[in-house]
Amino acid sequence: MIEVKNVVKTFDGFRALDDLSMGVQEGAIYGLVGPNGAGKSTIIRHLTGIYRPDSGQVLVDGEDVYENPGRKARLAAIPDDWYYFPSASVLDMMRFYRGFYPSFDKDRYEKFKEVFSIPEKSLIRRLSKGMQKQVAFWLTMCCRPKYLILDEPVDGLDPVMRRQVWSLMMADVAEYGTTVLVSSHNLRELEDVCDHVGILSRGKLLLERSLSDLQENIVKLQAVWQTPEPPALPGEMEVLHTSHVGRVYTYIVRGSAAAVQQRLAPLQPLMLEALPLSLEEIFIYELGGEHYAVKEIVL
Amino acid sequence: MSWEVSTMRSRKSYFNPVLYRKNLARFWPLWGGVSLVGCVVPLYMLLMLLSYSGAGFHIENNDASSAIYSVVSVIVPAGLLVYAALCGVLCWGYLTNSRSVGLYHTLPVSRTCLFLTTVASGLTMMLVPFVIVGGLSVLVLLGWGVFPLKALVWGALSVIGMSLLFFSLITFSAMVSGNSFAVLAFYFLGNFLAPALDWLLTSFARGFLFGVGSDYTGSVEFFSPVFFLYRHLGVERLNDEYVLQGTWVIGVYVLVGLAILAVSLLLYHRRRSESAGDVVAQGWLKPIFRYGVALLFGLTLGQVLYEFVYALPFGTSQYKRMVPMAICVVVTAVVGYYVASMLLKKSLRVFRGSWKGALTTAAMVVILCGCVSFDIFGSVGYVPDLEDVEEISVYGVAQAFHTQGDSALAQQVTDLHRAILADEAYIRDMTDQSGVSYYGYSYDTWDTRDTNSRTLYLEYVMKNGATVQRQYHLPLVKDRWDNQPDTYDYKLRQTAYGPEAAVARVTPEHGGTPDSLYAQYRNDDGSQELSLNGDAARKIYAAVLEDAAAGCILSDDVFGDGGSSYLCTMEFYFRYQEEGDGLGDYHQESVYVDLDFFMSSTKAALEEVSPEWYAGLLEANGVTSVSLGTAVMET
Numbered sequence: 001m002i003e004v005k006n007v008v009k010t011f012d013g014f015r016a017l018d019d020l021s022m023g024v025q026e027g028a029i030y031g032l033v034g035p036n037g038a039g040k041s042t043i044i045r046h047l048t049g050i051y052r053p054d055s056g057q058v059l060v061d062g063e064d065v066y067e068n069p070g071r072k073a074r075l076a077a078i079p080d081d082w083y084y085f086p087s088a089s090v091l092d093m094m095r096f097y098r099g100f101y102p103s104f105d106k107d108r109y110e111k112f113k114e115v116f117s118i119p120e121k122s123l124i125r126r127l128s129k130g131m132q133k134q135v136a137f138w139l140t141m142c143c144r145p146k147y148l149i150l151d152e153p154v155d156g157l158d159p160v161m162r163r164q165v166w167s168l169m170m171a172d173v174a175e176y177g178t179t180v181l182v183s184s185h186n187l188r189e190l191e192d193v194c195d196h197v198g199i200l201s202r203g204k205l206l207l208e209r210s211l212s213d214l215q216e217n218i219v220k221l222q223a224v225w226q227t228p229e230p231p232a233l234p235g236e237m238e239v240l241h242t243s244h245v246g247r248v249y250t251y252i253v254r255g256s257a258a259a260v261q262q263r264l265a266p267l268q269p270l271m272l273e274a275l276p277l278s279l280e281e282i283f284i285y286e287l288g289g290e291h292y293a294v295k296e297i298v299l
Numbered sequence: 300m301s302w303e304v305s306t307m308r309s310r311k312s313y314f315n316p317v318l319y320r321k322n323l324a325r326f327w328p329l330w331g332g333v334s335l336v337g338c339v340v341p342l343y344m345l346l347m348l349l350s351y352s353g354a355g356f357h358i359e360n361n362d363a364s365s366a367i368y369s370v371v372s373v374i375v376p377a378g379l380l381v382y383a384a385l386c387g388v389l390c391w392g393y394l395t396n397s398r399s400v401g402l403y404h405t406l407p408v409s410r411t412c413l414f415l416t417t418v419a420s421g422l423t424m425m426l427v428p429f430v431i432v433g434g435l436s437v438l439v440l441l442g443w444g445v446f447p448l449k450a451l452v453w454g455a456l457s458v459i460g461m462s463l464l465f466f467s468l469i470t471f472s473a474m475v476s477g478n479s480f481a482v483l484a485f486y487f488l489g490n491f492l493a494p495a496l497d498w499l500l501t502s503f504a505r506g507f508l509f510g511v512g513s514d515y516t517g518s519v520e521f522f523s524p525v526f527f528l529y530r531h532l533g534v535e536r537l538n539d540e541y542v543l544q545g546t547w548v549i550g551v552y553v554l555v556g557l558a559i560l561a562v563s564l565l566l567y568h569r570r571r572s573e574s575a576g577d578v579v580a581q582g583w584l585k586p587i588f589r590y591g592v593a594l595l596f597g598l599t600l601g602q603v604l605y606e607f608v609y610a611l612p613f614g615t616s617q618y619k620r621m622v623p624m625a626i627c628v629v630v631t632a633v634v635g636y637y638v639a640s641m642l643l644k645k646s647l648r649v650f651r652g653s654w655k656g657a658l659t660t661a662a663m664v665v666i667l668c669g670c671v672s673f674d675i676f677g678s679v680g681y682v683p684d685l686e687d688v689e690e691i692s693v694y695g696v697a698q699a700f701h702t703q704g705d706s707a708l709a710q711q712v713t714d715l716h717r718a719i720l721a722d723e724a725y726i727r728d729m730t731d732q733s734g735v736s737y738y739g740y741s742y743d744t745w746d747t748r749d750t751n752s753r754t755l756y757l758e759y760v761m762k763n764g765a766t767v768q769r770q771y772h773l774p775l776v777k778d779r780w781d782n783q784p785d786t787y788d789y790k791l792r793q794t795a796y797g798p799e800a801a802v803a804r805v806t807p808e809h810g811g812t813p814d815s816l817y818a819q820y821r822n823d824d825g826s827q828e829l830s831l832n833g834d835a836a837r838k839i840y841a842a843v844l845e846d847a848a849a850g851c852i853l854s855d856d857v858f859g860d861g862g863s864s865y866l867c868t869m870e871f872y873f874r875y876q877e878e879g880d881g882l883g884d885y886h887q888e889s890v891y892v893d894l895d896f897f898m899s900s901t902k903a904a905l906e907e908v909s910p911e912w913y914a915g916l917l918e919a920n921g922v923t924s925v926s927l928g929t930a931v932m933e934t
Contacts, residue, residue, distance in 0.1 A: 011573065048405045050572045067568075069312070073407035083398035085325060099317025100406045 001026050002047060002147060002181065007056035009042055009203075016042045018203035019056070024147075024181050024196070029173060031190040031211075032183040033283055034200030040183040041080060043200070044151050047181065048077045060147065073102055076145035080152045082136040090120040090135050094142070101143040109142045115164065130156040137165055141172065148172070150182040154189065166193055191279040199286055206286060211279070218282055219260055221251040224271040231267050240285045252277070252285045315408055315416045322420035326389045330424045333382060337432035340370075345439045358443050364450035365534055365541040371457045372532035372543065379458075379465045380525050383425060384486055387469025388479050390421040395479045397575040404572050414567050418470060418560060425462040429455075453543050460549040460556075464524055467556035467563065474566040477580040481642075493522035499598040506602075506619035507672045509679050509723050510769045518765070524552055578642045589639040593660045594667075596635025601628030601664075618727065625668040629661045636660040679723075682716045683759045683767055685709055694756035696795040698893075700803040704762075708803055711794040716757060718787040719771050729774040749777040751857050755791070777858050796857075801847035805840075807888045812837045813871035818894070820867045822919040829912045840871055842904035843892050851898050864896035866920050 002024040009017040017039050024030040034040050045051040046058045049065045049072050057064060060071040084093055098104040113120065116134045118127065124135055133156050140148070148169065154162045170193065172178040184190050190197070191211070198208040207214070218240070224247050225231060233239060233251075237260070241252040253260050257274035264272060277285075323330075348358065393399040403413060433455070440446060472485040498515045505511045520526045531545035566581060574580035579588045604627040605619065636657055640649040674680075688704030691712050702708040719726070730752075752774050759767040779788035794800060816836035819828040831839065846852055871890045894901060906913045 045401065045572070048401075050401050050404045052571065067409055069407040069409050069412075072405065075405075075407075077405055079398075079401055081398045081401075083396075083402040085321075087325065096317065096321060099315070099321075100408065102407075 001059075001061065002179070003057070003059040003062075004043065004046070005057040005059070007043070007046060007053045007058060009039075009046070009051060009054055016203055017046075017053070020200075020203060020205055021056075022198050022205050022208055024179060026179050027173065027177045028196045029170075029180045029182065029194045030196045030198065031194035031279075032181060032198050032200060033185070033187060033190065033279075035287060038200040039203040040200055041151055042203075044077070044079070044149055044181075044183060047149055048072070048075060048079075074146040075149060076101070076140045076143040076147075077149040078133075078136045078140050078151065078153055080155070082132065084124045084132070084135070086125055087123070089123055090118060090138070093124065093135070093139055094120070097139050097143060101145075103144045105142050105144050108144070109138070112138050112142065115168070128156075130158060130161065133157055134161060134165075137168075141168060144176070146178065148178055148180045150180065150184075152184055153182060154184070154186070162189070169193070187280040187283055188278070197279065199283060201287060214279075214282060215276055216256055218252065218254055218277055218285070219257045220275040220277050220281070221253055221260060221264070222271070222273045222275065223249050223251065223264065223269045225249065225267070225269055233267075234263050237263060252281075312408065312412050313415050314419065315412055318408075318413070318416045319420045319423075322390060322417065323423060326386075326424060329385055329389060330427045334428040334431040337428045338435060340432055341435035341439050344436060345442075348439065348443055352443075358440075358445055360445055360447040360450075361539075361541055363440055363445050363447040367447065367450040367454045368534040368541055368543040371454050372528075372534060372545075375458060375461060376525050376528040376532070379425070379461050380490065382428075383462070383465035383469050384483055386421050386424045387466060387473055387486070388482055390417050390424070391470065391473035391482070392479060394473060394570075394580075395477050395482070395575055397573070400572050400575045410567055411564065414564050418466070421466050421470070422462060425466055426459065429458050429462075450541070450543075453546065457543065457546065457549050460553040461528070464549075464552040464556040467559040468524070470563045471559050471566075474563045474570060475579065475581050475584055477574040477577040481578040490525055491523055493519040494526055496598075499595075499602075503598055503602060504671050504678075506624070507621065508674055509618070509727065510719070510771050511678060516766070516768075528552075577645070585643055589636060589643065589656070590660060590663065592639035592642075593632045593636040594664065596638070597628040597632030597664045597667075600631040600634070604631055621668065621672045625665055628664045628668060632660050632664040633657050680720055681767070682713055682720070683761060685713060687761050687763070688759050689762045690760045692756075692758040692760070693795060693800070694758070695754045696791065697800075698804050698891075700795075700800050701808065702799075702803050706799075708794070708799040711790070711797070711799070712757065715787060715790040715794045716769070718785070718790045719755075719773065722787055726771070726774065730772055749858070751775045753791075753857070755795075775857060780858065792857075798848050798850045801850060801852045802844060804852070805843055805847050805890055805892055807871075807873045807875075807890050809873065809875040809888055811873050811875060813840050813873050813890075815872045816840070816869060817872070818867055818869040820916050820919045822915060827912060827915055827919070829909055831908065835908050836871065838908060839869070839901065839904050842900040843869075843871075843898070845900040846898040849900070851900075852892070852895060866894040866896060866916060868893050 004020055004022045007017050007020045008015065020039070020043060022043075032040050032043070042051065046053055047060075047065065049068065052066050058066065060068075060074060063071050065071045065075070085096075088096070094109055098106065116138050118131055118134060118138075124132055127135065133153075137153070154165055157165060166189070169178075169180060173180060182190065182194070194211055196208070196210050197214055199206040209217070223230075228247065230244075230249050238254040239251055240254060241250075243250045257276075261272060261274055348356075351358075393403050404410075406413075433451075437446070437451065468489065469482070469486050472482045472489060476482045476485055494515070494517070497517065497519050501511070501516055520530060528545070528548060531548045533544040535542055535544045570580055579585050601624070605624050608627065609620065609623040637649060637653070640653060640656070641647055685704050688709065690701055690703055691709050692699060692701045693712060702712070752772060754770065754772045757767075757769045757771075761767065773787065773791065775788050775791070779786040780792050781789075783789050813836045814832065816831040816839055817829070819826050821827070843852075869892045871892065873888045873890065875886055875888060892901075894905075902913070905916075
């Protein structure tokens with residue numbers, strides 16, 4: 001299990017992580033989302049042992065990961081800006097990784113040659129950005145990590161290769177119980193693969209739940225009222241957003257669909273329908289409360 | 300296999316062979332290229348030996364030893380200084396890039412392991428060219444039946460020691476900086492910082508302080524390994540065998556290098572990965588860097604600015620003026636402060652809210668100027684206690700002389716020193732009036748028949764090994780010189796031109812009597828040489844001592860009419876043995892004596908020992924029996 005406890009990290013007076021706490025259960029696929037500058041890459045660099053927190057703890061299987069080779073051997077990461085030696089081929093980098101990761105699987109490396117179709121003797125710097133990303137995946141997956149940490153993993157990959165990569169990752173989760181923490185802005189893709197989500201904003205975790213809990217706890221209601229003006233909604237209802245087109249009013253409300261519909265029933269709407277929210281909509285409406293709403297600007 | 304088993308480490312790892320091999324493989328163009336260039340040495344040696352072989356030339360172990368020691372003491376220190384910088388920048392380059400530092404620090408190895416492996420690969424890269432070039436050179440020597448084992452061992456140990464030192468220095472630089480250019484700048488600046496600061500501070504102080512006579516003390520040269528190595532390494536012939544001098548220095552530097560590596564390892568553990576790309580990677584070093592750069596700017600550019608805006612247009616004094624100098628130093632130091640801030644922040648926008656730092660910088664350099672100007676350490680008025688003095692050397696007036704700290708002459712020198720200090724205001728006033736420049740050159744306006752000037756240099760070697768140097772440009776007035784016993788003019792005449800000083804001038808440092816004498820003069824027939832050995836040389840030398848004790852040696856006629864009574868220069872050779880030298884191994888020392896027309900005892904001795912040569916000498920100098928008689932009567 002990965003545990004982050006009250007981590008604070010400051011860069012030249014700027015608090016990039018502000019008393020951040022989060023946890024990733026074993027076997028989970030945890031999607032870390034948040035606006036630009038929220039601290040996603042910073043917490044990932046803590047999780048991989050690159051950064052040392054100013055205060056707080058970053059634990060992997062109960063031990064601090066910083067300067068802990070034993071724990072770091074269980075982790076493999078693909079950062080957004082993966083580094084390779086300028087004169088290295090895929091084969092060179094494979095030998096390098098194999099020398100450090102005790103669980104490196106050479107057979108798997110050979111099998112993945114067919115999947116990625118990149119000549120192993122080609123210089124990585126000569127490959128396209130997407131192919132370099134494939135090489136990163138190829139080598140990282142061969143490390144057979146217990147924890148796979150990915151920062152914008154499919155950025156630059158074509159749709160076929162995206163699906164291929166997610167499928168390989170899901171297979172590892174299913175077969176070996178690999179725990180995955182993935183940070184991405186592509187919420188539609190995350191929604192398909194993640195079972196847990198954490199939303200990060202300004203160095204703090206806004207919420208952390210299983211995706212199903214998250215989707216059950218926030219609902220989009222469409223209602224048509226008997227009068228042109230909508231009635232006042234019950235005061236205890238937490239409405240995140242309201243909009244209307246003609247007499248059709250749309251509400252984003254925190255709570256389960258059944259409970260919310262039950263509360264609104266006494267107002268006798270002409271029509272009341274509950275719709276599920278996508279992860280992208282949840283992200284937008286949750287962050288709306290954090291002053292990160294889409295601004296309607298007329299130019 | 301479970302995760303716990305597959306990732307379990309039974310013991311801590313301090314070395315990673317994969318990283319070691321990777322470093323050597325990645326940077327082979329550097330060590331391979333240097334090895335290739337170095338192969339010129341054995342090739343040159345081979346060709347030379349082949350060319351000499353035809354002429355019946357034989358090389359011996361001793362010749363090869365001398366060559367090896369020469370390379371070690373002359374080429375290796377400077378070569379390693381540069382080569383270590385290249386190796387270090389490549390090996391530690393991963394710390395200067397956020398992407399590469401991310402990869403390395405994600406790897407399941409400790410920082411200690413990364414550090415030790417990188418140091419090992421760096422040292423290997425440094426030594427490989429020596430192994431290749433040295434190995435080929437040995438093969439060439441073996442071809443001629445020569446194998447100087449002792450020199451090879453000492454040479455190899457010296458190269459290893461110096462490699463360790465220089466690589467530890469570049470490693471330290473890499474630990475305190477996250478930018479490759481800054482790493483190089485810190486490394487080279489660090490190697491020369493101590494003597495540079497010595498020179499800057501001493502020359503700065505010299506501008507204010509009366510008599511502080513040196514631009515460079517050399518007291519901190521140890522902190523500049525290249526300087527110190529060149530100062531102490533050398534080849535010496537001892538008991539018909541060449542030896543490498545100064546190996547103890549390398550031994551000390553090996554210990555220093557190990558200590559620097561230990562400190563660097565600690566710094567690596569403290570270093571934040573996010574400092575990749577920063578000029579200064581250690582938080583505690585940032586204020587030191589900021590104010591250090593300000594101070595260096597103030598001391599260097601401040602003095603340059605002073606010369607341009609004040610000294611050249613307005614300054615006529617030997618000494619600098621406090622207020623204009625302080626203004627120049629403050630301005631340039633504040634500029635340095637902002638330059639350092641820009642480097643640290645990697646931005647030009649450093650002015651907002653920085654007035655406190657700028658003010659601190661200004662206050663710091665004003666205090667420095669004040670401390671120097673007001674001589675808070677009392678160096679101007681300091682005259683060493685003779686009990687602490689080993690030897691005093693006096694230069695600048697007539698010939699130099701040296702005297703032991705416990706001699707009567709030493710007492711006279713310190714009395715003269717005190718008299719000069721007592722007349723500081725008078726000397727400053729007189730030199731300013733006479734237009735004596737800062738550098739101490741006197742102008743014609745001062746050099747009349749009744750006035751003159753001399754620059755006196757005093758050097759005290761203290762019993763603890765330290766030296767105290769003073770330099771005084773002294774205006775001299777004939778009336779004070781002849782008639783006023785309390786003035787420094789009079790004391791200078793008594794001291795530097797008295798019989799004790801004359802005897803000291805002709806006495807060799809190690810004492811004794813000469814083994815030989817050589818002198819020559821030129822006439823129409825060419826050079827006429829006199830070469831005497833044994834008793835004849837000692838007889839002439841005894842006469843010289845007699846003349847010196849009688850005060851007849853004088854080669855600097857301060858208030859004279861410019862006429863010369865010089866006849867020729869005699870060179871006496873003395874042999875002596877150092878303590879601990881092998882039997883029969885002697886060193887030689889020379890004493891030069893200008894034969895003067897009035898040195899009657901010496902002339903008589905020369906006439907007795909070599910009458911023909913003496914007569915020729917007089918004739919060559921235009922001395923006839925008539926002029927000789929006139930001179931004797933005048934005397």
